Amino acid sequence: MTTSPANPTLGAKPRVVSPFNPANAVTASRFLTLPPFFWAVSNGYHQYAMLFILICGLLDKVDGLVAKLFDCRSPFGEVFDAIADGICYGFAMIVVAVYGWAPAFPVFAVIGLGVLNTGLRFVYAKRAGRAINYKSYAMERVVGFIGFLIGFATGGMEVDYYYWWFLPLFALVVLHDTKRMLFDGIPGADR
Amino acid sequence: MKAELMTPETFRWVLTILTLGGAVWALYDVYLISKLRGQDRNDPLVKDKRFGFTVGIIIGLFGISGVLRFHGVL
Numbered sequence: 001m002t003t004s005p006a007n008p009t010l011g012a013k014p015r016v017v018s019p020f021n022p023a024n025a026v027t028a029s030r031f032l033t034l035p036p037f038f039w040a041v042s043n044g045y046h047q048y049a050m051l052f053i054l055i056c057g058l059l060d061k062v063d064g065l066v067a068k069l070f071d072c073r074s075p076f077g078e079v080f081d082a083i084a085d086g087i088c089y090g091f092a093m094i095v096v097a098v099y100g101w102a103p104a105f106p107v108f109a110v111i112g113l114g115v116l117n118t119g120l121r122f123v124y125a126k127r128a129g130r131a132i133n134y135k136s137y138a139m140e141r142v143v144g145f146i147g148f149l150i151g152f153a154t155g156g157m158e159v160d161y162y163y164w165w166f167l168p169l170f171a172l173v174v175l176h177d178t179k180r181m182l183f184d185g186i187p188g189a190d191r
Numbered sequence: 192m193k194a195e196l197m198t199p200e201t202f203r204w205v206l207t208i209l210t211l212g213g214a215v216w217a218l219y220d221v222y223l224i225s226k227l228r229g230q231d232r233n234d235p236l237v238k239d240k241r242f243g244f245t246v247g248i249i250i251g252l253f254g255i256s257g258v259l260r261f262h263g264v265l
Binding site: 050051054136137141142145148151152161166176180 | 194195196197202203205206209210213216220235236239240242243244246247249250253254257260261
């Protein structure tokens with residue numbers, strides 16, 4: 001069980017949110033798109049591959065809406081969402097690279113930087129001394145674009161251009177977040 | 192099972208529309224960054240937002256440039 005950060009009123013008892021809630025169920029359902037995605041790529045079905053990664057990306061948007069609708073936002077849900085992003089997009093990136101639909105070097109460099117960023121989130125939580133997800137406005141945007149990158153690979157759309165130029169931008173965002181997570185102050189740490 | 196869902200030309204345009212649809216987000220980031228005007232530049236949260244919205248705008252322009260290349264305009 002985790003507590004909801006929704007009620008910041010001092011002295012009020014934090015509301016308990018079960019990890020088995022509708023928003024996390026939607027997040028978990030994203031994993032169901034991965035086997036058909038792999039099937040589509042391994043059989044050369046470009047359009048089906050794009051369809052499955054599109055569904056995966058849309059479910060990422062839906063889980064946030066469901067969390068608001070059912071008022072079941074929690075720190076665990078935020079971390080689970082970030083982990084689901086990493087697993088889904090990481091898996092799909094590896095698949096398109098292995099099947100030669102995308103250049104291998106930028107794919108594995110992006111995955112490596114993504115793993116580093118995920119590890120640093122745990123360090124950040126440890127620094128904070130509580131379950132907390134580092135909110136990065138830049139990372140939200142680049143992760144969203146990674147979904148598009150996989151779509152570009154399935155459609156053969158300017159693949160080299162997008163992948164090679166994305167790498168330095170992603171590295172810059174990881175560098176920025178690394179500084180914030182390791183060295184800068186933590187909001188609310190003085191409470 | 193049918194080999195694919197649509198013709199290659201339609202698929203090309205679906206990709207184009209989805210990419211341009213995503214690039215519209217850059218306009219929203221332009222709006223969000225304009226709302227930060229006058230706020231404390233030393234506030235870490237404001238700095239984070241400014242950086243994030245700028246990245247969003249760059250990604251939007253990047254997406255559009257790729258679409259233009261895809262259609263032989265650039």
